Amino acid sequence: MRVIAxxxxxxxxRQHPQAEQPLKAWYDEARxxxxxxxxxxxxxxxxxxxxxxxxxxxxIKGNDYRLIVAVAYRVGIVYVKFIGTHAQYDAVDAATVDIN
Structure with a gap:
């Protein structure tokens, strides 16, 4: 898959260094x-x-963080829409949130 963003x-x-390795692992697996x-x-x-x-x-990282993506299965693209702490995730609508 091609991962956008x-x-x-x-x-x-960079803001949450403890998320680096889990996010890199997810990114590599998704690609x-x-x-x-x-x-x-x-x-x-x-x-x-x-x-x-x-x-x-x-x-991500044992549910410390949440990653929301939109998947375009036909073209093989994953769009990152949100990454945040569990508390930040609770404040958004996962079906509509988008990166500004």
Whole structure:
């Protein structure tokens, strides 16, 4: 998959260094993946949540952080829409949030 907004992930882990390795691991796995359906994601990430609008929520670092992406399965692109702490995640609508 092609992951759009890698710089957003980098900026986040600069502010939250403990998130760096888990986010790098997720990014590497996502880049190597070829997700065709939500079931493909769920097979690898059991805790992934699907919230509508092609959005997937990933728990990062034991659920300390939440990553929301939009997946365009047909073209193989993953768009980072949000990365934040669990508290920040609770304040957004996962189906509509977007990076400014």
């Amino acid at each position: 890698h710089r957003t992930l980098q900026a986040f882990w 190597k993946a070829s997700w065709q359906t939500p079931a493909d994601i769920k097979a690898h990430y059991r805790s992934a949540s699907f919230v509508g609008n092609s959005r997937v929520v990933f728990n």
